[in-house]
Amino acid sequence: MMRLIRIIALLPLAGLFIHCNSSKLNNPPEQQFKIGNTTVGIQSVATNLNVPWQIAWGADQQIWYTEQSGSISKVNPETGTTKRLLLLNDVFRDRTSGLLGMTLHPDMKAHPYVFINYSGYSKDKSKVSKVVRYTYNAEKDTLLSPVVFLEYPAWTSHFGARIVIAPDGKVMISTGDGAQHDNAQNVQSPNGKVLRYNLDGSIPTDNPFKGNPVWAWGLRNPQGLVYGNGKLYCSDHGDATDDEVNLIHKGANYGWPFVEGFVDTDKEKLFAKDSMVTAPLKAWTPTIAPAGMAYYSSDKIPELKGNLLLTTLKGNSLRALALDANGEQLVEDVNYFEKVFGRVRSVCVSPAGDVYIATSNRDWNPNAAPAKNDDRIIRIYRLDAKDSDPAAQSAVIAHEKNEGLNKGALLYTNYCASCHKEDGKGIDQTFPALLKSPVVTGDKKLLVHTVMNGRNAMPKFSFIEDKELAVLLTYVRKQFGQGADAVSTEDIKKGRK
Ligand code: HEC
Known part of the structure; x- marks a missing residue:
């Protein structure tokens, strides 16, 4: 009885944090497009968000997401019900800073961990970036017991900030150079790197440098990080030229700020003579502003199988990058949904083979006035033949x-x-x-x-x-x-x- 009373007493409070919108998976699609021979539907799963920076599929069949202002929430794509799990109270949000990347441990039963990367304040009130591990408490449906893995210098831009769990259980983190030119080539600085930690925050003994989290370096603003078939891929924002997708190797140098894209100018050749520089898989000029990545391994949309999915901000699109059999070369680059949803920041794939993307039209650098219901988490899913519109337009948009x-x-x-x-x-x-x-x-x-x-x-x-x-x-x-x-x-x- 006591218990019941307590639950009832809590209900109105809980109501404050739960709100429904009308999206339901069994609603008809809002739009239809063709990806090759497959017709896909588009549904808004969550709307009116405040720059969702990261979306991640949870074992609870919900999409967990961060918003840049500092909250972690989840949305049930079946019902559109959202719930806030945590509001950070020490976030420093400016143009590109704030609560950014997040990853859930793939085995939450054994390791109920959620890792986040955000810019906030250190004890002495200076601005820092932080990597923090929270523990998910399923009973209370909240995140508890923060453990700070790393506090590192933050400036005003280039935060990188994606996190993924490696197949061997290590925590991989991409960090930006903070727009400070000396950081990316300095292996004593955690900025402009891919870092590698154990789940408890200690440094693995087989990292390239003893007692140092640095795994790879020479990066500028890497906002995409994903494993595909056991290999680690990373997207990186170039300056005026050469946005990149890289295959990340242990101890490799990706060249920034001395090499942009491939080693092709005399200055770059000079630098590469003395330092081993690993070339990107691909470089884009004009730039596209590449952000989040996912790996598509499902058969559901066969055209995407074995592709890296890459969201773009300036490019306003979702690119599908086909890999060769070894995963060591990009053999095709198809630009989907260009200017359909605006800026796209993050992407994840559900076990059922649905693609989810998060828009970023309310961030610091919008291309136009955001739509009324921005920002959104959007589901892109295969339609059965009976539900498909034979006249659906190609997702490769002809502008x-x-x-x-x-x-x-x-x-x-x-x-x-x-x-x-x-x-x-x-x-x-x-x-x-x-x-x-x-x-x-x-x-x-x-x-x-x-x-x-x-x-x-x-x-x-x-x-x-x-x-x-x-x-x-x-x-x-x-x-x-x-x-x-x-x-x-x-x-x-x-x-x-
Ligand atoms: C990545 C963002 C970015 C891009 C791309 C960019 N600019 Fe700029 N531009 C700036 C910023 C920031 C300033 C102000 C610099 C400062 O603080 O001194 C600026 C300043 C300028 C100014 C001086 C304006 C004034 O009144 O002082 C001109 C002219 C200009 N840009 C032209 C261009 C042209 C032409 C291009 C394309 C070839 C371009 N910019 C591309 C960011 C950009």
Whole structure:
């Protein structure tokens, strides 16, 4: 009796943390697309989230997710019911900082652990990144007993922050370089690395350096980390060029900040002469802003079987990267759902072979006004023939608009719009407006110099060829500089000297 009273007394409280939305798995799909010969349906499983940074499939058949502001919740995809498990009270959330990566131990019965990576405060109130292990208490359905594995320096950007459990039970963590150039090549710094720990937070004796969690280095902002067939893959944001997907090996150096993408410039060759640099499986220029990854091993959507799934932010898509039989090369790269859901941050696959993605349209760098129900966790699932619309459009979206754009506008879209935005208005406090900027309208030399060499958080674009850069900057001056005159190839050549 006492027990019953207690439960009843708790109910209204619990109600505060549980809210239902209308999504149910047996509802008809909101949209249909074709992935090869397979028709897939789209359903919103959770809506109105505050930048869900990580989604992870739980053994309880629910999707666990972090939100950047500091909460860990789960949603039941059958019913759309969400429940908050934990609200952290020491999160430092700014543009890209906050509660980020999370992983659940694959065997929660034996090891009921949930690992998270977030930026918060240390005891002395300085800003730090933390890797913390919580223990899941199934009876209370909450997370308890935090153990801090690692507190490491945090700056204002490049946090990396994915975590996965290796097949051998080790904890693998990708960390960003903090936008500090010296970190990634310094094996004494935990920044710009893949780190490796035991489940209890101790350092494995077979790590490359004794007593050091560093497993691999030379990374910039690795926001994707996943095992596929026993191999570890990692996505990494490049600067102005060369976003990467890497196959991570013990003790390997991926080159940042001296090598971007493949070793192809003279400077890079010089660096690679003295240091073994491991090439990426693939590098993308123009950049796509790669984030979360998953490995698709199900037969449900045969076109995706054996593929790495990679979400992109700037690219606004979900890419499927087919691996060769050894998992050591990418043999195909198909870009799905481009600009259908906006920025995509995280992806997971359920045992049934459904793909779940989380959008990131309310983060610090939106491409447009977010949709009313953003951010969302979305289910992408195979439809039976009887439920399939034979006229469903391909998930490889043909954006004809781009072909109609003139060359300058296209270059601007590829290289500049992710920060300064298509309309040139930028983002307040973060990316200055180019529209009517004196640097754009004024002396061409200053504009060429700024774009060629970068400035603070603005990357340098000297890799763009003279002719293309002239076309690009002519567009910028015409479009945003109140019709200022053209930039010639000669102007660019002069600027290079
Ligand atoms: C990764 C984000 C990013 C990208 C991509 C980017 N910029 Fe910038 N840009 C910035 C930031 C940040 C600043 C401000 C730098 C500072 O604080 O000094 C800036 C400043 C500028 C300025 C000076 C504006 C002023 O009024 O001071 C110009 C001009 C400019 N960018 C042009 C471009 C062009 C052209 C491109 C494409 C080739 C481009 N940027 C790509 C981030 C970016």
